[in-house]
Amino acid sequence: MVTHPCPTRRAAAARHLIELLEPLVSNESDQKEQQGRSNPHNHPYDHHIHGLIPAIKALLPTLHADRPLFAAFHDGQVHDPLGAGAYAFCNDLIGPLLLSLANDESPKGNEDMVRAITPATFPTRPIIVHAGAQPNNSPHAGTLVVFCYAFSLARALLARVQQANSQNAPGPKISVEITFVDTAPVENEGCQVDGVRFQRSHRDTPGALATHMADYSEVLRLLSAWSGIPFRTTFQADFFAHPAVPSLLAYLVDRRGRLGAQLSPKSHALALRAACPVPSCALAEKHGLLNQYAPGHISFYCPHHGYHGISLSQPDEVVRLEANAPARNLIRSMLHLLDQDTHHVRITGADYAGTYQEALLYRPLAEWSASTGLATGRTPHILYAPQVVDWSGAKLSKQLYVREGGYAAMELLGTDGLRSYARLKSRFGDEGLVRIWSEVEKWVADPRKLFRAGFSVEYMQAVLDAEGNGDGKGVVSSN
Ligand SMILES: [Zn+2]
Structure with a gap:
């Protein structure tokens, strides 16, 4: 090439x-x-x-x-061919979602299930639309799409509920919750000892977390104002502070042989970790390879200070815990399924769809439910946001994960506003996020557009250049 x-x-x-x-x-x-x-x-x-x-x-x-x-050419036509999810949900995504939530409130057996969503059968419990992010970069277009999807979905759910309210039916409260993975590693802060990797996380590195948080706060404030949907942000300590977490951890620890292989196909170890409590050290063993387990107790290894531990019966110790993405995903889903008071809908990137969730989430959830009798017949509600993809179909990623200078050409091509919110603002002012928000709102209104792996950088750039509005100029829809 x-x-x-x-x-x-x-x-x-x-x-x-x-x-x-x-x-x-x-x-x-x-x-x-x-x-x-x-x-x-x-x-x-x-x-x-x-x-x-x-x-x-x-x-x-x-x-x-x-x-x-290298030059690529296209005819500006956008096709939304039906198939799979697009075929099933092309007419409406909101009704079927409300229907499945309503059925979570009526676990009376198949014959008593709600069959159609009407004002009388609306779910009554509050609905939280979740999304997450690692705040180790200014959010790029892919992350912005996920956030826009979360707020837009919440708004569409609210609009449907308000229709019902006009007929005096009660409606649930709807909000967005963004969880920050502040336990993501800080680049160049870790080390490797005898082939074992140790990391220092954002929350344990002074100043690291603050670097990009202002960008996230601004984006979330704007999306909340435009959608009229309230939001809150949480961190990993909030997650591990949930009162049901210790018993779920006990289950994971008890099954760590089997779950380690399921959740970490590379290492076969349950990737739970905790930062060394020695001030100024805070190293955590990334993959949990050296963890030692005893009933109700986990010990973690620091290459400088030896073993330190947490007791699962001590909430102030449990909040020190960190988990890798699959373990976090599993524990979070278990918490959501056990919640009898609130509905949880999660928005995540399309790269998590398919084998990842089937192997790392649904199989362990099914085994957990079968062996404990908990959350019988329930599965998580997850919607997948199309990714922003480059010419080769690879997702637009954090600078962190592509080789040095990997996105230099985006500047030359004028598409670097998609690389981060900071660049988006410097190129387009507030109008950049407005255009991405308007675009994602169209996807939620026309769900065919949500059931595809991605939209190209070139398409999203046309959206930013205001060519993607179906106005007959530039990028137009053929359907
Ligand atoms: Zn240490």
Whole structure:
């Protein structure tokens, strides 16, 4: 794929392109256009396009010696083909979601299930729409889409409920909750000893958490104001402070052999960790490989200060716990399923859909329910947000996870506003987030658009450039 530009090749490619462009600025193109109009099936500029595309493709990679650019072309048409989720939910996503929540309130057996959602059968318990983020970067477009989806879904649920309220039916309270994974590792703060990785998390590194929190706070405040939906933010200590957590941890610890292999296919260890309590140390063993377990007690290893432990019966010790994403996902889902007072709906990125949830969440949940008799017949309510993907279909990620300078071309291409909220603001002011919010609102109103793996960087850029509004200019919908 990589080409090696040389001045001779660049000059030849440029000359060829100029030759092709010249007729377009002379009378010749007008004459061809006139000729073309005599045949309705033959677009007058087709022959130009056939020549220009390979010429542009040939020239572009020669312009940047170190980091060649490649041209991609499209026709601006957006298709929303039906299939799977899009086929099932194309008419409405809100009604079916309310129906499934209503049935969680009426576990009377199949024959007594609510079959249609009407004002009389609306769920009555409060509904919390959840999303999460690791605050180790200014939120990029993918994270903003997830947040917009959460607030937009909450607003759509509220609108449906308010319709019912006009007929004097009671409606549930609806809010958004954003959980910050402040136990994510800080780059270059960890170490490796004898092949075992130790990390220092954001909450234990002075200043690390504050770096990007202002961006998150601003985004959430704006989305809450635009949607009219209240929100709250929580951190990992809030999560582990839940009164049901110790008993769930006891279950995980008891089954750690089986669950370790299920939740951590690479290490086969239950990835629970706690930071070393020695002030200024705070190292935590990332994968829980060296943990020692005794009934009601977990010991964690620090490479500098040896073992330290927590007792599962001591809430102030349990809040020191951290878990990797699959273990967190499982414990959180268990908590949500056990909650008889509140409904929980989670929005997460489409990369979590499919095998990840089936292997790392639903299978362990089914085994837990079968062996404990808890949350019988219940499953989590999770909706997946389309990702923002690059030309190859890879998701737009944090700078952290792509090789050094991996997104440098986005600046050159003018798409770097999608890389972070900070850049989005510097390029578009407040209008950038307004446009992403308006776009995601359209997806919620037309759920076909929600059941796809992703939208391309180029599509999202057209949204930012206000070309993606179906107004007949630029990117248009063909449906
Ligand atoms: Zn230590």
